[in-house]
Amino acid sequence: MAIIGINGKMGSKLYEYYKNSFDIVGVDLYPKDDVLIYKSLSDIKDKIDVVVDFSDCSLYSELEYAVDNKILTLSGTTGYEYSQIEKLKAKGNDLFYWSANYSKGISLFTDIIKEVNEKYNLFDFIEIHASTKKDSPSGTAKMLADALNIGYENIQSLRLLHAPAIHQLMFSSNDEMIIIRHEVISSHAFLEGFDTKLKEMMNSDI
Numbered sequence: 001m002a003i004i005g006i007n008g009k010m011g012s013k014l015y016e017y018y019k020n021s022f023d024i025v026g027v028d029l030y031p032k033d034d035v036l037i038y039k040s041l042s043d044i045k046d047k048i049d050v051v052v053d054f055s056d057c058s059l060y061s062e063l064e065y066a067v068d069n070k071i072l073t074l075s076g077t078t079g080y081e082y083s084q085i086e087k088l089k090a091k092g093n094d095l096f097y098w099s100a101n102y103s104k105g106i107s108l109f110t111d112i113i114k115e116v117n118e119k120y121n122l123f124d125f126i127e128i129h130a131s132t133k134k135d136s137p138s139g140t141a142k143m144l145a146d147a148l149n150i151g152y153e154n155i156q157s158l159r160l161l162h163a164p165a166i167h168q169l170m171f172s173s174n175d176e177m178i179i180i181r182h183e184v185i186s187s188h189a190f191l192e193g194f195d196t197k198l199k200e201m202m203n204s205d206i
Contacts, residue, residue: 001025002041002048004062005055007032010076010190014052017191022049027062041065050198053077060084067092072201074194076102078139082146097201100139102193106167109182110147113169116178117148120171125150128158128166140167 001018005011006026015024015035025036025044038044041051041062050073051066053059057079066073067088075088075098088096127141137145137155144167145152165184170177184190 002027002038002044002051004028004041004051004053004059005077006035006037008054010054010187011052013187013191014054014194017195027055027059041071050074050202057084063088063096064091067096070095073097074198074201076100076190076194078142079135094201097197099197100143101190102197103184103189104193104196105182105184105189106140107193109167109180110144113144113171113180114147116171116180120173120178122148122150122154122169123172123177124156124168124170125154126156126158126166126168126170128160128163128168130163130165131159131161133159138165138167140165144169 001022001024003011003014003024004027006015007028007030018024025038026032027039027041028037031037041048042065048071051071053063053073053075055077057077060080063073063075068091073092073096078100085098088098125145127138129138136157136159137152138157141155141157142152145155166181168179168181170179172178
């Protein structure tokens, strides 16, 4: 497994989660104890079974390299243009998967808001993240907006110190209001969801 952004917040968690299941190398600017670090995927001479990307959208060329070389690739990096992701999907076919949010709850949340949206008007859409979150609106918020076929300008983004990841949608009629909220309590939610998707794509137990 090659983890792009292995020293990042999510990359570090993925390393700890998979270090006993895979031989892991990293693509990063900085060294990491007990892990071989490369500047680019093209520098890795050993066979790569899977590329995991939780880095920065400036490293798009690394994803292009992975799909061009037919390497199974899963990305959770936000900030990409929709056209960039679609290009990678087209080139990678079943070998490339991207999601702004791998938690199992957000999948259920998406199904619920789509159903409610058919019966009520969207009144408000708020997403809250910690102040360290770079993109605004969040990639998850954009993904939800796409599911509802609404513009990103309808999203209100708040960045608060140490805030958890929250996505809250309010739907209303003249007589009542429905508030639907998804909050990530622990980043383990992303890890479990990611592991489920990885196993599905590898079509075998790890």
